[in-house]
Amino acid sequence: MQTMTSFLPASIVLVSFIGSVFVFFTKKNENLREAWTFITAAINIVLLFKMAKWVLAGNTFTYHIAEVLPGLPLFFKVDGFGMLFAFVAGSLWVVTSLYSIGYMRPLKEHAQTRYFACFALAISATMGVAFSGNVLTMYLFYEILSLSTYPLVTHHQDAEARGGGRKYLTFLLTTSIGFALPAMIITYLNTGTLTFSNAGIFTQAIDPTLLIVLLLLFIFGFAKSGMMPFHVWLPGAMVVPTPVSALLHAVAVVKVGVFCVLRILTGVFGIDLLSSTPLSTIVCVIASITVIVSSLIALTQDNLKRRLAFSTVGQLSYIVLGAGIATSFGVVGSMTHIAMHAFGKITLFFCAGAIFVATGKKYISQMVGIGKQMPVTMIAFLIGSMSVIGLPLTGGIISKWYMVLGAMDSGRLWILIIYLISSLLNAAYFFPIVYNAFFCKEEDSQFPNKIKEAPLAALLPPVITAIGTVILFIYPELFLNFAKIAVGVSK
Amino acid sequence: MIEQAPALIVVIPLISALFITIIGLYQPRVSWLLTIITFALSSIFAFICLKQVVTVGPISYVFGNWPAPFGIEYAIDHLNALIVLMICVVAFLVAIYSKHDIIKELGDKIPHFYSLFTLLVTGLLGITLTGDAFNLYVLLEISALTSYALLALSGGRAYIATFNYLIMGTIGACFYLLGVGYLLINTGSLNMADISVILSSNTYSYTVLVAFLFIMIGMWTKMALFPLHSWLPNAYTYAPTSTSCLLAPLMTKVSVYVMLRMMTSVFNYDYIFNVLQWQHIIVALAVIAILAGSVLALRQDNLKRMLTYLIVAEIGYMVGGAWLGNANGFTGASYHIIADGFMTLCLFLAIGCIIYKVGDASLSSMKGIFTKMPITMVGFLIGAFSMIGIPPTCGFFSKWYLISGAYEASAWAFLVALLISSLVNAVLFFRIIEVGYFQALPSEEPNHHHPKITRDEAPLTMLIPLLTTAGLLIGIGLYTADIVTYLIHPFIKNFL
Amino acid sequence: MTLIAIILIILGLFFFFGTSIGILRLPDFYSRAHAAGKADTLSTILIILGCALYYLDYSHYDLASFNVAFKLFVIIAFVFIGSPTATHAIMDAASSAGVEHWSKDKDKS
Amino acid sequence: MxxxxxxxxxxxxxxxxxxxxxxxxxxxxxxxxxxxxxxxxxxxIQSPKKSFPARLGEIFNFIPYLFWLLIEIVKSNIHVIKISLSPNIESCINPQFVTFKTSLKKDFSKFILANSITLTPGTVTVRISDSEFLIHALTDEVASGLPGDMESKVAKVFNERISK
Amino acid sequence: MILGFDIISLSLILLCAVLALFIRDLMGSVIVFGAYSFLMCVVWACNGAIDVAFTEATVGAGVGTVFLVSTIYSTTRIDTFKKNRLLKQLFMFAVVCVVGVLLLKTVTDLPQWGDAGSPANTHLSAYYIENSIDQTHVPNVVTSVLADYRGFDTMFETCVVFVAFIGIFSLLRIRKSKTKNAATTSPTTELTLPPHQEVDSLIIKTASHLMVPFMQLFALYVVAHGHYSPGGGFQGGVILGASLILLAVSYNFKKALSILSEKKIILLVSLGVLIYAGIGVICFFLGGNFLDYSVLHKILPATDTIMARSHAMLGVEIGVALTVMVSMYGIYLSLSSNGRFDKGL
Amino acid sequence: MEFIINYYNYIIVVIIMMLGLWGMLALSNLVKKLISMAIFQTGIILFYISMGAKKGASIPIIKQAYDEHHHPIHQTINNMDYANPLTQILMLTAIVVGVATLGLGLALTQRVYSEHKSLHEDEILETLS
Amino acid sequence: MIPFLYGAGLFLLINMVLVFIRAVQGPTVIDRLLSINVIGTKCINLIVIAGLIFSRLDMFVDIAIGYGLLNYIAAVCTAKFYQHNKTLSPDSGASS
Known part of the structure; x- marks a missing residue:
């Protein structure tokens, strides 16, 4: 175990940022523009791999950016958890970029340059969040992410997009400024530090009521995690182009929210503090409610993307719930679930987008029999939904397994029941789609019995991610090890 | 010349103002250049002073070589060295910026404008540097008179607005003068440090209280703290853009500084917070100011006017922070003077650019502004982010300290007000951004073929200051720790 | 010498008293202006003259006191020129502005 | 000069x-x-061409005039005070405007005349337009006695010829 | 201080103030306000503050009244009365009463009127009185403190006058000939002045002929003898300016501008402050602090450091006088002609 | 009674100042506002001058003897003999500032009048709305 | 002598109050102007007397001169106003 100062984490953040600038200034030439996207993504991946090796060996990277407040610098610290998240974001960025090209070009979307530039910027911010070494840095990149995704959310620039964008920013900024900021400051004033540490930073005795308040402020403050009642922005932001929904809901935004909450729970409060106080229960209760309610809502949605969105809300709460259990296994599970869910959910979104590109259909009721027209897409959809539900052969089972283990460790049976119910609900809202797609009656089918998939650039990504999902079942160590290192559980 | 730097900071603009007037008779266009050179020089000397203060400690410069209480003294400590630098830099940037704007708005009054401009800054610099209570009054009046003239130059509704400002400003200055009179009658001295020594050795009588009260009310009037704010929005809205760019960041902030200065170097912590115990009332006032400013800003359609109400809210920040009575609050207030100065400057410069190109600053005229003036809007956005308090812009860090102070002092209302105001700012600015971003399109076209809005940026002399300011906002934010540890904390240490 | 000074001053005061009474009692503006223009000038001259005498006496006629006396004469001279001029100006203003003047006939009717 | x-x-x-x-x-x-x-x-010095001795002469002529004027001033004051202290003011005054033409040419002499009229009993100069004096007189007797010998005295001081 | 004088004149002053505020005709209030200032001047003379009295007599009462009259001439005399204002007035009255009671409560805490031992009269002022002669050779302590001990203040005080002039000038000045953006200036800025006739008053003109040169010389005397008697740059400057105003009033603008043209006015007004600041800057170059006159003995002939202070003060006063003279004149011209510089009061 | 005599100046100061303040805030005519402003300022000046007055003291111009080279002869000076110069200097400045403000205010008034054809505040506000 | 001067000054002041009554009464503005002008002239006397009481007449006399001059100028200016503005009542004044 050693800590080394390295420019690497900063360089990853910078590369994406510079990439975004390049994209912005090469608006004339579309191919060159997208080449930049890929080049930066590739560089990022390479750098990430380089770091991953060291991190897996148990080292941490730090990089001190600037001391913005006395004793409170902006700095990067890369540990297993951050690495895990960066990996997810970095690898999925490539896929999403590919998909974006396949999605945007056929639809002749306007302002593509802005889109790609903001996309790169969002990734840059995501990486920043992943590598941040203290709450302040995390908050900084969190805000940058909120702002840089705003143009993405409102990409269509019509009335609907405006409403969605309004909701998006209102919720994210309100919560982050109104809750997270004071919580952060109060924490700092009480502890004198904001640097994450696995033992938590509340070392001296703190008024328990204050702790509860802080916990609530933090959980709701990072509203990207979609905890009810601050989840409203998420379905609202469904008006965006599908690649953006993919980015929002699978890769960057919501995952950042959850990542932040997890970081706060593990790095600021610490598992020990959580488990030894009622805090753990509070987190669990909030998360459980969200899980159940959002799954129930998802059942009632007809718009495919909205259903996926509510599913996301539920899954995010899963992750928080896992951390809320406050046992090592639970935390490992929830960390891993970030990755697993990312792959699963992005597949689903890609599929939804592919369906839209190929047929222009948005509603589930219109998709009866679609499996006959787009078999590949729908198989990918099936795999994705299996992963989200947590069935074997997909990565989702692994993380859920750990979470269940964690719940058993903590001895709270009701959490197990929650997991069970929610999985059932997940299955209830996903399987009918798949079933109807393939096994509907002939006369109900709304599609000709002719294979007509989306263009290759839109088709390939879901396939890739679906395969990734399966691979993650076979080699879960890819992400599991990072999580274990982060929590300190032996491999 | 280095040891004369404190005097030079003020004397250079003063003399150059005179030269501008004279040369302006023959070569009106040269005055712009002269102004820029002046403030470049002033900035250099201000920087020298700052460096010296940091390395050696507070500087005392006596005019006419008379020892301190008898002659007039410039007492440069950590905070005012910083603020002086800020003033110089802001003046420098606005001077560059004003070139085209003035030619467009004022025509043949260019040399007068620059002369008044330079003198205004002279006054502000003097106010900040001086260690003499009465000298401060004179300089206050210089800056006030110049600002009246500058504000009214654009004509139209500016006249009556400025007239109201004149009345309120005079009341403020007179109250200050009255307060100084009460101090004089108690101590027989005018030098701030001397007054402080004499005051602390006596028991505090009722007259000292009145002196303090009047000085404070005077300053609150000048800085437009909430119930006394009525003059500000109109005065700044109808003024020539360059004037509001100069005044909005500086005037009120300098008044806030005077308040801090009076609290720290004339009175002392014990008196203000333990004997008087007004802090709750005044923090409550600040809360009202913040909320009222924010709410009123929400109701405005004109951007300039909206910003003026935001200034009212920001004043609440600083007053509240200063009166929290703890190190963090005071740091927040002091730091916010700098931060808010640049923030307001940035926004006003951006809006100035827009007015220059579009013609007015109503919300409806902002349609498609992002396509039309992208660079301007980048500056505007950074300013707006700072106002909202998004890291790493400096607005975030001042808010950080203020919230810390509010928490430590258990001033919950103030804390909540700060947060609400941030959110209101967010709403305000995103309303603008939304308009600028969305309404470009004729929307209903199916293929999203938008008519090309041609790019039409403001001239370079306007853009460069804007972007510099925007850069400074981030730069200051990143160097907050240095500013706080090397400049603000040493200043506060003596007070608390 | 002091006695003369006192007499002069008392005379001046008396004339001034007359002026004030005149200003108060006279019926119209123009006649008041008579009182103001004339008595005012003389009373000022007398009082200042008295003061000058007293001062000369008081400071034993040294060089500096003649200086002062001269200045007092300057005042007298200015008043001498200025007061009638001012009265004239005011009268002229009044007649330009159309101030009605009182006359016996009008009062009776 | x-x-x-x-x-x-x-x-x-x-x-x-x-x-x-x-x-x-x-x-x-x-x-x-x-x-x-x-x-x-x-x-x-309004008249630049005038010789120096002439100026001196004017000054010497002016001094006796001044003394005469002083006496007139005292008289006029007594007159005014008499009126203002009299118990029945309205009976003893009869204000009226009187005009007369002067033949004095020079501005300065007109000025001296006007101011002298103002300072002498019962009369005040209101306006001079060209050579016409508008005068406000307080009582009938002073109104009828205008311009008196003052004009000639002034003319004598400034070496002017008057047509009367 | 002379108690009886004070009490009566202060009461009279109070009456004047009330009257000035409640007369409906603005001219009336201006005239009464003039009396207010003159009486104030008497009070100050009686309190031993003769320099203040002098300044008030010249600046406050004299020139101030002229300015007010010029403004009313260019605007209107009507002060209309509206009932809906009453509530505001009452409210303000309440506010003012609160402040007033607050201040009245302090009165008993203050040292008695005329108490020589109060802190205000002992600490700084004692130093000035006791050392002025030794340190500057100037018997008029007011002058020495004004121009030397607190010379920096005075420089800015001059600057205030400069600012006022430049401000007023730039606000009001309308150039008819070369306004390129004539279209942009709305026609409403063109004010309809009352019908203007040349009033040619021979008496006033002749009287001004006689008086103006002597006034000027007197003013210069006041400037030059500021060290020994009350007066100095400000008072002298104002009298100089007032004499020019007198000329402008008794003649017309053509005459007025032939004495000092617009360009010269601007030039001189800056020059005055420049003299002041320049003396300060020379001190820099001779190695002293700003406005440290004592170093000037290196360049002034036949003076030691103390006399150098005394002489430099005169230089400073001349600068002040120049600025004040020209700006008072310029302000009058601007105000009375409403910025047109063609005809006025 | 003694109280009133001892503090007469201060009482008048307060009354004058408050009159001026009231006028500035409550009167509607712009010129009257400015006159009130001047009254307010003179109130403050009176305050300063009152605090600088000394019973039995002369004016602050020192009676000085000079030698033949016109250099002053050193003499000890008693503070009690001369009125306070400091307050007077301050007030000189205040007067000048006052008249400068007055002038500027008047210029503004003229401009307001030419813009709105009125000097009555309420009327002007009516034309604006 | 000083008490006499004191008395003289007081007498002057009381007379000024009398004159001031005219200023209060009006009826026209010009009446006010006249009485204020008289008050102004009397102030010169008062200052001279005050100078004698302080026994520093050499210093006060300058003020008296300046005072006289400025009083004159103010009066002339005001008078000029009415010469131009040929009406007395404000209502029909400059509004034409």
Whole structure:
């Protein structure tokens, strides 16, 4: 175990940022523009791999950016958890970029340059969040992410997009400024530090009521995690182009929210503090409610993307719930679930987008029999939904397994029941789609019995991610090890 | 010349103002250049002073070589060295910026404008540097008179607005003068440090209280703290853009500084917070100011006017922070003077650019502004982010300290007000951004073929200051720790 | 010498008293202006003259006191020129502005 | 010429005011007087062509006139006070406007005449338009007695010829 | 201080103030306000503050009244009365009463009127009185403190006058000939002045002929003898300016501008402050602090450091006088002609 | 009674100042506002001058003897003999500032009048709305 | 002598109050102007007397001169106003 100062984490953040600038200034030439996207993504991946090796060996990277407040610098610290998240974001960025090209070009979307530039910027911010070494840095990149995704959310620039964008920013900024900021400051004033540490930073005795308040402020403050009642922005932001929904809901935004909450729970409060106080229960209760309610809502949605969105809300709460259990296994599970869910959910979104590109259909009721027209897409959809539900052969089972283990460790049976119910609900809202797609009656089918998939650039990504999902079942160590290192559980 | 730097900071603009007037008779266009050179020089000397203060400690410069209480003294400590630098830099940037704007708005009054401009800054610099209570009054009046003239130059509704400002400003200055009179009658001295020594050795009588009260009310009037704010929005809205760019960041902030200065170097912590115990009332006032400013800003359609109400809210920040009575609050207030100065400057410069190109600053005229003036809007956005308090812009860090102070002092209302105001700012600015971003399109076209809005940026002399300011906002934010540890904390240490 | 000074001053005061009474009692503006223009000038001259005498006496006629006396004469001279001029100006203003003047006939009717 | 005359006129004024005869103040005085004479010499001395002795003569003529005027002033004051202290004011006055033409030519002599009229009993000059004096008289007798011998006295002082 | 004088004149002053505020005709209030200032001047003379009295007599009462009259001439005399204002007035009255009671409560805490031992009269002022002669050779303590001990203040005070002039000038000045953007200036800025006739008053003109040169010389005397008697740059400057105003009033603008043209006015007004600041800057170059006159003995002939202070003060006063004279004149011209510089009061 | 005599100046100061303040805030005519402003300022000046007055003291111009080179002869000076110069200097400045403000205010008034054809505040506000 | 001067000054002041009554009464503005002008002239006397009481007449006399001059100028200016503005009542004044 050693800590080394390295420019690497900063360089990853910078590369994406510079990439975004390049994209912005090469608006004339579309191919060159997208080449930049890929080049930066590739560089990022390479750098990430380089770091991953060291991190897996148990080292941490730090990089001190600037001391913005006395004793409170902006700095990067890369540990297993951050690495895990960066990996997810970095690898999925490539896929999403590919998909974006396949999605945007056929639809002749306007302002593509802005889109790609903001996309790169969002990734840059995501990486920043992943590598941040203290709450302040995390908050900084969190805000940058909120702002840089705003143009993405409102990409269509019509009335609907405006409403969605309004909701998006209102919720994210309100919560982050109104809750997270004071919580952060109060924490700092009480502890004198904001640097994450696995033992938590509340070392001296703190008024328990204050702790509860802080916990609530933090959980709701990072509203990207979609905890009810601050989840409203998420379905609202469904008006965006599908690649953006993919980015929002699978890769960057919501995952950042959850990542932040997890970081706060593990790095600021610490598992020990959580488990030894009622805090753990509070987190669990909030998360459980969200899980159940959002799954129930998802059942009632007809718009495919909205259903996926509510599913996301539920899954995010899963992750928080896992951390809320406050046992090592639970935390490992929830960390891993970030990755697993990312792959699963992005597949689903890609599929939804592919369906839209190929047929222009948005509603589930219109998709009866679609499996006959787009078999590949729908198989990918099936795999994705299996992963989200947590069935074997997909990565989702692994993380859920750990979470269940964690719940058993903590001895709270009701959490197990929650997991069970929610999985059932997940299955209830996903399987009918798949079933109807393939096994509907002939006369109900709304599609000709002719294979007509989306263009290759839109088709390939879901396939890739679906395969990734399966691979993650076979080699879960890819992400599991990072999580274990982060929590300190032996491999 | 280095040891004369404190005097030079003020004397250079003063003399150059005179030269501008004279040369302006023959070569009106040269005055712009002269102004820029002046403030470049002033900035250099201000920087020298700052460096010296940091390395050696507070500087005392006596005019006419008379020892301190008898002659007039410039007492440069950590905070005012910083603020002086800020003033110089802001003046420098606005001077560059004003070139085209003035030619467009004022025509043949260019040399007068620059002369008044330079003198205004002279006054502000003097106010900040001086260690003499009465000298401060004179300089206050210089800056006030110049600002009246500058504000009214654009004509139209500016006249009556400025007239109201004149009345309120005079009341403020007179109250200050009255307060100084009460101090004089108690101590027989005018030098701030001397007054402080004499005051602390006596028991505090009722007259000292009145002196303090009047000085404070005077300053609150000048800085437009909430119930006394009525003059500000109109005065700044109808003024020539360059004037509001100069005044909005500086005037009120300098008044806030005077308040801090009076609290720290004339009175002392014990008196203000333990004997008087007004802090709750005044923090409550600040809360009202913040909320009222924010709410009123929400109701405005004109951007300039909206910003003026935001200034009212920001004043609440600083007053509240200063009166929290703890190190963090005071740091927040002091730091916010700098931060808010640049923030307001940035926004006003951006809006100035827009007015220059579009013609007015109503919300409806902002349609498609992002396509039309992208660079301007980048500056505007950074300013707006700072106002909202998004890291790493400096607005975030001042808010950080203020919230810390509010928490430590258990001033919950103030804390909540700060947060609400941030959110209101967010709403305000995103309303603008939304308009600028969305309404470009004729929307209903199916293929999203938008008519090309041609790019039409403001001239370079306007853009460069804007972007510099925007850069400074981030730069200051990143160097907050240095500013706080090397400049603000040493200043506060003596007070608390 | 002091006695003369006192007499002069008392005379001046008396004339001034007359002026004030005149200003108060006279019926119209123009006649008041008579009182103001004339008595005012003389009373000022007398009082200042008295003061000058007293001062000369008081400071034993040294060089500096003649200086002062001269200045007092300057005042007298200015008043001498200025007061009638001012009265004239005011009268002229009044007649330009159309101030009605009182006359016996009008009062009776 | 105007400069020299006014310089000579102003020198005693300065030194009698100043009363300081050291080098420094004398130099200051000379400078001041020079400035004023240069700037306003043409104002103080309206008729530049007049010879110096003529000026002196005017001044000498003016002094007896001044004494006469002083006596008139005292008279006029007594007159005014009598009126204002009399118990029944309205019976003893009869204000009226009177006009008369003067044949004085020079502005300065008109000015002296006007001011003298103002200072003498019962009369005040209201306006001079060209050569016509508008005068407000307080009582009937002074109104009828205008312009009296004053005009000729003034003319004598300034060596003017009057047509009467 | 002379108690009886004070009490009566202060009461009279109070009456004047009330009257000035409640007369409906603005001219009336201006005239009464003039009396207010003159009486104030008497009070100050009686309190031993003769320099203040002098300044008030010249600046406050004299020139101030002229300015007010010029403004009313260019605007209107009507002060209309509206009932809906009453509530505001009452409210303000309440506010003012609160402040007033607050201040009245302090009165008993203050040292008695005329108490020589109060802190205000002992600490700084004692130093000035006791050392002025030794340190500057100037018997008029007011002058020495004004121009030397607190000379920096005075420089800015001059600057205030400069600012006022430049401000007023730039606000009001309308150039008819070369306004390129004539279209942009709305026609409403063109004010309809009352019908203007040349009033040619011979008496006033002749009287001004007689008086102006002597006034000027007197003013210069006041400037030059500021060290020994009350007066100095400000008072002298104002009298100089007032004499020019008198000329402008008794003649017309053509005459007025032939004495000092617009360009010269601007030039001189800056020059005055420049003299002041320049003396300060020379001190820099001779190695002293700003406005440290004592170093000037290196360049002034036949003076030691103390006399250098005394002489430099005179230089400073001249600068002040120049600025004040020209700006008072310029302000009058601007105000009375409403910025047109063609005809006025 | 003694109280009133001892503090007469201060009482008048307060009354004058408050009159001026009231006028500035409550009167509607712009010129009157400015006159009130001047009254307010003179109130403050009176305050300063009152605090600088000394019973039995002369004016602050020192009676000085000079030698033949016009250099002053050293003499000890008693503070009690001369009125306070400091307050007077301050007030000189205040007067000048006052008249400068007055002038500027008047210029503004003229401009307001030419813009709105009125000097009555309420009327002007009516034309604006 | 000083008490006499004191008395003289008081007498002057009381007379000024009398004159001031005219200023209060009006009826026209010009009446006010006249009485204020008289008050102004009397102030010169008062200052001279005050100078004698302080026994520093050499210092006060300058003020008196300046005072006289400025009083004159103010009066002339005001008078000029009415010469131009040929009406007395404000209502029909400059509004034409």
């Amino acid at each position: 105007q400069f020299i005359t006014s310089f000579i006129l102003l020198v005693p004024f300065w030194f009698l005011m100043s009363g300081k005869f050291d080098m420094f103040h004398v130099v200051l005085g000379i400078i001041s007087i020079t400035i004023v004479s240069l700037w306003f010499g043409n104002m103080l």
